[in-house]
Amino acid sequence: DVKVTQSSRYLVKRTGEKVFLECVQDMDHENMFWYRQDPGLGLRLIYFSYDVKMKEKGDIPEGYSVSREKKERFSLILESASTNQTSMYLCASRAPGGSKNIQYFGAGTRLSVL
Amino acid sequence: AQSVTQLGSHVSVSEGALVLLRCNYSSSVPPYLFWYVQYPNQGLQLLLKYTTGATLVKGINGFEAEFKKSETSFHLTKPSAHMSDAAEYFCAVSGAFSYKLIFGSGTRLLVRP
Numbered sequence: 228d229v230k231v232t233q234s235s236r237y238l239v240k241r242t243g244e245k246v247f248l249e250c251v252q253d254m255d256h257e258n259m260f261w262y263r264q265d266p267g268l269g270l271r272l273i274y275f276s277y278d279v280k281m282k283e284k285g286d287i288p289e290g291y292s293v294s295r296e297k298k299e300r301f302s303l304i305l306e307s308a309s310t311n312q313t314s315m316y317l318c319a320s321r322a323p324g325g326s327k328n329i330q331y332f333g334a335g336t337r338l339s340v341l
Numbered sequence: 342a343q344s345v346t347q348l349g350s351h352v353s354v355s356e357g358a359l360v361l362l363r364c365n366y367s368s369s370v371p372p373y374l375f376w377y378v379q380y381p382n383q384g385l386q387l388l389l390k391y392t393t394g395a396t397l398v399k400g401i402n403g404f405e406a407e408f409k410k411s412e413t414s415f416h417l418t419k420p421s422a423h424m425s426d427a428a429e430y431f432c433a434v435s436g437a438f439s440y441k442l443i444f445g446s447g448t449r450l451l452v453r454p
Binding site for chain 2: 231236258267268269270271272275277285317319321328329330331332333334335
């Protein structure tokens with residue numbers, strides 16, 4: 228089974244802090260994703276990485292950056308956290324040649340910014 | 342552009358009753374369609390998918406969905422609800438060979454004893 232692990236289930240940070248959310252997958256997937264989940268809005272794509280050191284902005288990249296130094300790890304960075312970034316963050320990965328576009332999700336990190 | 346509409350943010354059924362969760366999509370290319378389920382405090386788990394071929398798709402836990410191109414719909418059904426089905430359900434669409442999944446806003450299913 229594919230395993231996508233997010234390092235923290237819950238995080239509480241203060242406004243202005245730099246925040247790192249970490250995600251690791253164990254299936255040698257090339258593609259990895261960061262989503263944000265808010266009630267009534269579903270999941271919105273923040274960033275996508277199609278290979279090591281390669282990234283592409285999603286629909287809501289403002290206020291976020293990402294890092295992919297190794298294939299298995301994809302980090303989401305909030306350079307200066309703000310209260311409107313309080314949300315559930317979900318990481319996903321996808322198999323190479325993913326013509327069926329099945330994405331596998333981690334358990335999520337619920338971030339509160341105070 | 343692709344989009345997904347899920348009718349009803351909350352659906353409540355009695356245990357043993359039919360479950361029907363509605364999903365309509367728009368897509369300018371032949372779509373791939375998905376239903377994901379999210380149990381409390383967990384990530385998303387794939388329930389079923391339609392890519393090509395048979396339009397009636399069976400998934401896990403007794404769920405199925407039918408792709409109706411003429412109605413641009415992909416409704417999720419289960420003949421008899423179980424308490425363990427209580428969760429949030431997301432419909433999603435993508436184009437073939439596209440990396441991007443477009444999600445609906447989700448439907449929370451409540452199952453009454």
